[in-house]
Amino acid sequence: DIQLTQSPSFLSASVGDRVTITCRASQGISSYLAWFQQTPGKAPKLLMYAASTLQSGVPSRFSGSGSGTEFTLTISSLQPEDFATYYCQQLKNYPFTFGPGTKVDIK
Amino acid sequence: EVQLLESGGGLVQPGGSLRLSCAASGFSFSNYAMIWVRQAPGKGLEWVSAIRGGGDNTYYADSVKGRFTISRDNSRNTLYLQMSSLRADDSAVYYCAKGFGSGNYYSDYWGQGTLVTVSS
Numbered sequence: 001d002i003q004l005t006q007s008p009s010f011l012s013a014s015v016g017d018r019v020t021i022t023c024r025a026s027q028g029i030s031s032y033l034a035w036f037q038q039t040p041g042k043a044p045k046l047l048m049y050a051a052s053t054l055q056s057g058v059p060s061r062f063s064g065s066g067s068g069t070e071f072t073l074t075i076s077s078l079q080p081e082d083f084a085t086y087y088c089q090q091l092k093n094y095p096f097t098f099g100p101g102t103k104v105d106i107k
Numbered sequence: 108e109v110q111l112l113e114s115g116g117g118l119v120q121p122g123g124s125l126r127l128s129c130a131a132s133g134f135s136f137s138n139y140a141m142i143w144v145r146q147a148p149g150k151g152l153e154w155v156s157a158i159r160g161g162g163d164n165t166y167y168a169d170s171v172k173g174r175f176t177i178s179r180d181n182s183r184n185t186l187y188l189q190m191s192s193l194r195a196d197d198s199a200v201y202y203c204a205k206g207f208g209s210g211n212y213y214s215d216y217w218g219q220g221t222l223v224t225v226s227s
Contacts, residue, residue, distance in 0.1 A: 001169070034213055036152070043202055043217035044144075044152060055215065087152050091212055095168040098144075098152040 002026055002090050004099035012107040018061065019075040021102045023088035028068045032092040035064055035073045038101075039084045047086075078104070109133040109216040111203050116221030123193050123225070129186040129203030130221070137161065137181035140144030142214050143188050145199035145223075156188065160209030170195075193225045204216055 003026040013019050014082040023033065031051040036044040046055045051071055061076040075082055083106055088099040115127040129141070156177040157166045165177050176189040180205040186203050200222050204214035 038152075043219055044214075045217075046213070046215050049207075051215045089152075089154070094157075094166045096142075096154045096212060098154060098159070101151045 001095055002093055002097055004090055004097055006086075006088060006099040006102045009100065009102060011102060013078050013081060013104060013106050014107045015078055017063035017078045019078050019104060020085055021073045021104075023066075023071045023099050025069045025071075025090055025092075029090045031067045032078060032090055033064075033066070033071050034089045034091065035062075036087045036089065037084045038087065044087065046051075048060075064084070065095055109205060111205065111216060111218035113201065113203050113218045113221035116223045116225050117200065117225065118224045119193055120227050121194060121225055123221060124189070124191040125193065125202075126189040127190065127201055127223070129188075129223060130181045130202075131184045131186065131205070134205065136179075136184040138209055140209060141177075141179060142204040142206060142212055143177060143186075144202045144204060144214070144217075145197075146202070146220075147196070147199040150199075153199070157206070157212050158186070160206075164210075190223070193223075195225050198223060198225045 005024045032069045033051045035048040038044045052064045063074045085101045085103045110132045112130045134199040142157045158177045174192045178187045200227045203218045205216040207213045
């Protein structure tokens with residue numbers, strides 16, 4: 001199975017900060033990567049697919065990049081509603097594994 | 108409006124069985140892959156299973172293979188997850204999600220989840 005790691009696991013930031021989260025795959029996955037946002041008690045929300053394509057309705061302050069084994073999710077200016085946990089997911093090979101998550105908290 | 112509503116969760120003893128359902132509306136159900144993802148309390152997301160739009164191909168995580176069966180009834184717009192030989196580590200909120208297409212498993216819409224607790 002393809003393993004995903006995320007760094008950092010936890011991030012403390014302020015409103016207006018630029019935030020970058022990294023996702024690394026144990027083998028090449030081309031651009032078959034999605035990013036999700038989850039707030040407590042809620043279902044995950046798709047932010048990005050195919051590594052860098054913004055899902056409809058997602059604010060443009062979110063961006064994604066990368067291919068192969070290293071990917072990043074960037075929030076250009078953190079907003080109060082962005083404090084959440086972020087997960088990457090690979091869709092190159094079954095099973096379609098998720099990363100362990102990065103929690104973004106308020107500084 | 109796309110809506111996914113899971114049901115069937117509850118308390119079950121170790122070794123028991125449970126069937127989850129996911130009622131879909133607002134899209135042409137048979138044209139889209141469907142996915143089950145679970146989340147144990149306080150833990151991360153775990154992909155469980157997926158099925159193509161026509162129901163002809165199914166996929167499972169190693170942790171549930173041989174114990175769980177995914178299926179769909181396209182005439183009823185409903186997705187199922189039959190779970191058997193349940194263990195304590197199967198306790199989780201189970202989400203169903205809709206794929207981008209019949210064989211495209213990016214998950215764009217999710218239900219609110221149903222809680223399964225495996226305990227004696």
